[in-house]
């Protein structure tokens with residue numbers, strides 16, 4: 068998408084052909100800075116510290132990290148070591164492991180001297196597929212918004228949680244893609260943006276994206292969403308996903324489940340938007356089976372922002388000495404999900420619904 072009229076992707080090959088550039092998302096929205104990843108370790112640190120974040124984007128970043136690692140050791144053992152090293156950076160988003168496994172599987176038939184270049188090119192193919200998938204998600208999801216507008220005759224109010232925009236992918240995004248496509252097609256859309264504690268991806272990243280694209284929006288405290296739904300202020304919720312099971316359970320940023328409960332109680336349609344690479348076909352009970360990342364409690368006890376003089380600062384916001392817990396994701400059971408918006412269309416949140424879009428998976432089911 069564009070920033071100050073300049074088209075950008077979140078990750079792209081450097082001119083040197085052997086490293087990649089990424090947007091440093093820990094500096095947004097107050098500073099736009101690119102960061103060069105020159106090694107597998109650079110990629111791992113970028114993923115773990117959320118310089119890059121968002122399920123599809125960390126998958127692509129890991130694939131490039133694998134390519135950078137092969138420059139040092141392209142043996143079969145080297146591939147295995149690199150895959151495990153990168154897979155350990157963040158456990159919840161399935162895209163990370165999916166991308167690594169896809170590249171590693173293809174490498175086995177590639178001569179060792181050619182593996183690093185092949186992996187780098189394969190990472191680029193994954194990135195291009197992500198852009199196409201996310202745009203298709205936008206097209207399918209935009210129909211939901213245009214139908215709501217046609218029915219009500221007024222602006223469509225969407226609530227979203229965390230950041231599932233183009234900053235969470237290579238371009239377009241997942242939950243925000245339908246909003247961009249609908250907005251660009253002239254459908255009046257307004258977005259209520261959950262700030263999304265503790266890292267505030269909504270307040271910092273989603274708001275930054277919507278400002279840059281000119282989409283009307285209002286940032287709200289996470290706990291305001293249920294109240295707005297009770298008072299008819301929300302027409303539809305659209306969220307992203309880090310891992311969705313074959314049965315339609317949706318794992319996403321912490322707090323998503325609470326929004327789904329409020330949506331169900333107020334009969335507000337609740338959609339998850341995700342590409343094929345976010346579906347884990349091996350799982351059928353998300354609450355029991357999806358590993359939930361536990362992040363550093365400092366993300367809850369401290370806040371980083373900008374001072375009036377423009378300097379960045381980190382302040383303490385929890386009583387010193389109080390223990391802090393920081394589960395980064397939760398799982399919304401399929402029964403609370405109205406539909407799943409994918410690059411192939413919109414499915415019910417169920418095994419049959421997903422298999423109707425991905426019939427090739429029926430044999431493996």
Ligand SMILES: CSC[C@H]1O[C@H](OP(=O)(O)O)[C@H](O)[C@@H]1O
Nearest residue numbers: 120121122229231235307319320
């Ligand atoms: C399109 S994936 C977006 C998904 O990823 C985010 O998690 P994080 O910022 O921790 O990588 C969040 O769950 C978003 O919904």
